[in-house]
Amino acid sequence: MYGIFSYDIASPRVGFKHRDHILDLEVVGLLGYFSELNLDPAVFARPTLNDFMKLGKPTWQAVNHRIKDLLSNENVAFEGVHDQVLIRESRAMMHLPVRIGDYTDFYAGIHHAENVGRMFRPDGEPLLPNYKQMPVAYHGRASSIVVSGTPIRRPQGQFMQGGKLTFGPSQALDFELELGLIIGKESRLGQPVSIADAEDYVFGLVLFNDWSARDIQRWEYQPLGPFLGKNFGSSMSAWVVPFEDLHPFRVESPRQEPALLPYLQSSPTEGTISNHFDLTLEVLLNDVVISQTNARYLYWSFAQMIAHHTVNGCNLNVGDVLASGTISGTEPGSYGSLLELSWNGERPLVLPGETAEPEGRKRTFLQDGDTVTMRGISIKHGHTLKFGEVTGTIQPSAQ
Amino acid sequence: MYGIFSYDIASPRVGFKHRDHILDLEVVGLLGYFSELNLDPAVFARPTLNDFMKLGKPTWQAVNHRIKDLLSNENVAFEGVHDQVLIRESRAMMHLPVRIGDYTDFYAGIHHAENVGRMFRPDGEPLLPNYKQMPVAYHGRASSIVVSGTPIRRPQGQFMQGGKLTFGPSQALDFELELGLIIGKESRLGQPVSIADAEDYVFGLVLFNDWSARDIQRWEYQPLGPFLGKNFGSSMSAWVVPFEDLHPFRVESPRQEPALLPYLQSSPTEGTISNHFDLTLEVLLNDVVISQTNARYLYWSFAQMIAHHTVNGCNLNVGDVLASGTISGTEPGSYGSLLELSWNGERPLVLPGETAEPEGRKRTFLQDGDTVTMRGISIKHGHTLKFGEVTGTIQPSAQ
Structure with missing residues (x-):
């Protein structure tokens, strides 16, 4: 699930909920994990999901699949960066996830x-x-x-x-x-x-x-x-x-x-x-x-x-x-x-x-x-x- | 009256209607005519009136009065810059003036x-x-x-x-x-x-x-x-x-x-x-x-x-x-x-x-x-x- 969270000095950004942690998608992107998707990680450093949504359904699906792959139990390599990308949910403040039109x-x-x-x-x-x-x-x-x-x-x-x-x-x-x-x-x-x-x-x-x-x-x-x-x-x-x-x-x-x-x-x-x-x-x-x-x-x-x-x-x-x-x-x-x-x-x-x-x-x-x-x-x-x-x-x- | 207009290569911007012309408020500002109002002319280079409106009622009123003063028949000095600031309305394309919320x-x-x-x-x-x-x-x-x-x-x-x-x-x-x-x-x-x-x-x-x-x-x-x-x-x-x-x-x-x-x-x-x-x-x-x-x-x-x-x-x-x-x-x-x-x-x-x-x-x-x-x-x-x-x-x- 996607949401907008902030923590410590980190301004509101896009996260993906994983058990009682939140995956910081901007950091995941900066570490290069979305590079095959041709995706600018800055789209996750925004205070709403709107810019990410505007990228279209093929991108939503590719990101969704990539995230699930990264978080699967078999992905031992990604476990090595968990401390950089996963934030405990109790530390985070949640925000309205979208800038609502109508x-x-x-x-x-x-x-x-x-x-x-x-x-x-x-x-x-x-x-x-x-x-x-x-x-x-x-x-x-x-x-x-x-x-x-x-x-x-x-x-x-x-x-x-x-x-x-x-x-x-x-x-x-x-x-x-x-x-x-x-x-x-x-x-x-x-x-x-x-x-x-x-x-x-x-x-x-x-x-x-x-x-x-x-x-x-x-x-x-x-x-x-x-x-x-x-x-x-x-x-x-x-x-x-x-x-x-x-x-x-x-x-x-x-x-x-x-x-x-x-x-x-x-x-x-x-x-x-x-x-x-x-x-x-x-x-x-x-x-x-x-x-x-x-x-x-x-x-x-x-x-x-x-x-x-x-x-x-x-x-x-x-x-x-x-x-x-x-x-x-x-x-x-x-x-x-x-x-x-x-x-x-x-x-x-x-x-x-x-x-x-x-x-x-x-x-x-x-x-x-x-x-x-x-x-x-x-x-x-x-x-x-x-x-x-x-x-x-x-x-x-x-x- | 305020509106959003574009013309030639000029992107949508804030204008003020004056008879069959439109006053380009960004240019008026860049020429220094709003300097006493402590107003950044960039607020008029926007595609909606929203940022101007956010400056508040005292600013709306001060700008309104200043514009009427500049356009009054007695203001001979301002006439000298008319060709820089006034665009014939027939040359302009008009846009929705506000980014509407609800x-x-x-x-x-x-x-x-x-x-x-x-x-x-x-x-x-x-x-x-x-x-x-x-x-x-x-x-x-x-x-x-x-x-x-x-x-x-x-x-x-x-x-x-x-x-x-x-x-x-x-x-x-x-x-x-x-x-x-x-x-x-x-x-x-x-x-x-x-x-x-x-x-x-x-x-x-x-x-x-x-x-x-x-x-x-x-x-x-x-x-x-x-x-x-x-x-x-x-x-x-x-x-x-x-x-x-x-x-x-x-x-x-x-x-x-x-x-x-x-x-x-x-x-x-x-x-x-x-x-x-x-x-x-x-x-x-x-x-x-x-x-x-x-x-x-x-x-x-x-x-x-x-x-x-x-x-x-x-x-x-x-x-x-x-x-x-x-x-x-x-x-x-x-x-x-x-x-x-x-x-x-x-x-x-x-x-x-x-x-x-x-x-x-x-x-x-x-x-x-x-x-x-x-x-x-x-x-x-x-x-x-x-x-x-x-x-x-x-x-x-x-x-």
Whole structure:
């Protein structure tokens, strides 16, 4: 996994996580280990991954393979320079890994969308008519995306409380468990990206927490969508998993009915479409696991999200972030938000190990001081894929 | 007005428009005319205004005053260097003036919001309950904002036609007349900007055309707001009017009822709040004026937009764009979109001077080859304020 780290007097630079150490890729390059790749090591002495990503997919892949070769147990020669190139992770400070262009948030988690529909439109169909025809999405705020570990200040805002317009700290602060795609290739304005080419635009994946203030969101979101209920902060993991590392975790995509418009149809490989990924994800609230779910519960594939986003000619830039939307499974223990886990506050979560005080034991939404951590570890066919965690602690509102 | 221009072998750089010439601010600086301001002329040799904006409001004002002094008729000495510093505008190519961070689109034109409400929710109140409590807004797409003159390709997408899901070129392509604020000062994540300080964050204003595909928008926008119906392109004028030049055009803000929450209340100066601006704006379709309106029709002030945007702690960056939303007056001839001017296609516009063919004479939405131009010229108390125009021509969809 790639990230941006600094340590001692070393300014922010590109690193590759290796167990509890970080490989300093600039130093690896200066020692000549990338010389066959015709790569200037200076691209790793930058405070974001953007310049590295701009070198293109063949270079990402060559570097990824070279690094794995260098770090393999058989590479005894490289062990001789370990003390020059490996920095203990505990000495490092992590930074936001990309300079983000635009941030888009999809709504591709169908069980989440159904749950929200059931809560907010109890008399209608859980899903709106467009849901199974397109990966619904909206634009989010890039400026307030922060790296894992950054505290999140509880937002203030307007909301309705007991039928009365109120201003104050949100009383319904929530998390949303999502995956984020980091776009590594530019597309041209006016030129759609076909679904066959779409995955080539993805450099890698992060874990993503789309913090949400449900009370602010509910009052503001008609008719133009979420705004202040979301844009006070989103958190991403410091580490970006290379997209090709996901390959062993491909699974058959869900059957999609009604039939899709051609631009959203993937070509089957050996009879099946395998654009989904079997990735185990979990959420911890104050170190207690409160949800376990899987990326395969997404209705729409990453390829479909990109094909849809660009079908009208909208252009992608290196550093754009496309988040999946909240990933919820079918059972209550697999929901990706407190809104769903507490069923809009009606069924408070009881956290084990807390004090016997009734307020302390239960959670509907987040309290000041709560820490939310998201993790992802998957093992399949002998391959292990581990995301960098994304964590954040709630600070009280500004006074 | 400031903009980014290039000519002959001169790479993109900061210029100031003076009648039909452009003042090359780097050359002015190299000749020593900014030496009292302690300003490195290199800040004007950049391809965007961002670095100049980062110098802060006192510097913007000092440069603005110095330029006006140099260009005044009385400054005979400066006339001697005119041939070194003034470039004929017809020789120059204009570029997008800012490197845009985030783009937010408000919905502050109340007559537009009422018209849309009447068309789309004929059985309900034209305005939703939140409209008069907050400047409603949503996040837009920064990557597809282009400079005036850039052709706009008709987007393709999904929409409902006669009750049937269809894919193809939009059949309801529209413009939206807006003003865009260029943010010139950074705010800190977690720190609201008070309404008293809000205008200090505005470097200047542009004319802004938020092109919209109404059929795509209508099918997609529930529940999360506009996405592909908007993000295929937005156009801004090449020239940015310094915010302080708007001062003579201040007018009393409209009375706002019901009462606002304190964070949206401006302090009155001499009994009135004058955070609105009397700016005449017009739209031309193929050189025919089809709408004349005024910025004073906005319900919410720029200061209120900024105070609302940041009240939850959302941070602003230098180069962010905040657009006003469509500005419509009270009469049909003052509406800022074809959706309203043709009342959702029910009352086609008849354009004079076109051929007698029925299809040629009428417009409900935009046809391929149509050119939309927006202008703004205001005269008040002996002051003239002229925006740079924003224009764009519709190209057929990609095949």
